[in-house]
């Protein structure tokens with residue numbers, strides 16, 4: 141089976157992890173800050189807080205921005221459930237904005253319409269989670285202008301987008317947002333096995349993220365209510381969690397960072413090749429902004445169902461039967477049973493649901509050969525009856 145994505149682990153990654161195992165610190169040593177500094181300086185962000193997953197990063201990002209009961213967070217229905225669940229963890233409500241059918245990202249037009257309506261009802265969102273689907277950046281300039289006009293905060297869920305650029309700045313530089321989140325799950329662009337990071341340019345947010353990552357505990361005298369009782373002393377000043385990343389994970393991430401640019405470049409070469417090879421088939425691909433540089437975590441095709449005899453499900457099954465590990469990113473979040481119980485109903489976000497009935501993620505990863513890619517293209521041609 142040719143998988144839709146996979147990690148690239150080399151001897152130098154293994155050596156980096158083994159040397160941590162032989163060192164004094166398995167957690168809370170020098171590797172985590174080194175990894176944080178490396179990512180922050182690469183993407184041009186002042187601060188970076190490494191955690192045990194992007195899901196944790198999203199949770200503490202919401203808490204750092206004071207999301208709570210009575211507040212609302214908005215995001216897109218075409219994302220992994222974690223982009224929405226973070227609101228519910230904080231006791232806040234969730235709502236969705238439909239997608240742009242060409243970019244598959246949140247529609248800025250629909251966002252503005254919904255903001256105008258929400259303002260008239262006095263129910264404006266506190267936070268918008270902008271998801272860079274497949275690594276393609278959302279229209280951040282416009283979203284940022286709307287955030288100033290309507291007074292909401294922005295978290296970029298850049299789980300797919302490390303190494304990508306929005307116009308001239310790296311994703312993670314937070315030029316148009318408060319906090320950006322990366323994921324280092326093995327299917328993502330670089331991996332720490334499990335892991336994530338929250339980046340910000342705001343020193344107060346950085347402080348809160350660090351507190352929330354580790355039980356809400358501080359050892360900083362200036363943050364305490366009184367002088368330390370002694371050298372052992374710490375204070376818990378917030379309700380935090382244990383969301384820390386281990387030294388083993390950070391060492392792996394640091395080693396993987398050496399190849400981040402190579403990984404994203406290779407994904408672009410493969411994507412360009414797909415674009416040429418799939419050109420005449422009855423399907424379309426994500427529209428990429430020529431002024432930006434996608435992280436290209438995923439390559440999604442949308443079937444032109446009017447031109448194809450087989451159903452979406454038949455095409456999908458046919459590809460799997462041909463040994464192509466296709467997948468579907470994503471099932472619209474509002475159609476999940478848990479979200480239906482919250483009151484969401486089908487047909488609320490028609491573009492998202494149409495996307496779901498046509499989309500297939502095809503294999504794209506560093507190390508994929510041209511002959512594997514040709515095999516994928518052949519299988520797709522056959523499945524769509526071309």
Ligand SMILES: *Cc1c(COP(=O)(O)O)cnc(C)c1O
Nearest residue numbers: 193194195220222299323325335
């Ligand atoms: C993978 C992913 C997450 C969650 O990442 P974890 O590190 O597995 O917690 C969140 N949002 C999006 C869009 C993702 O793809």
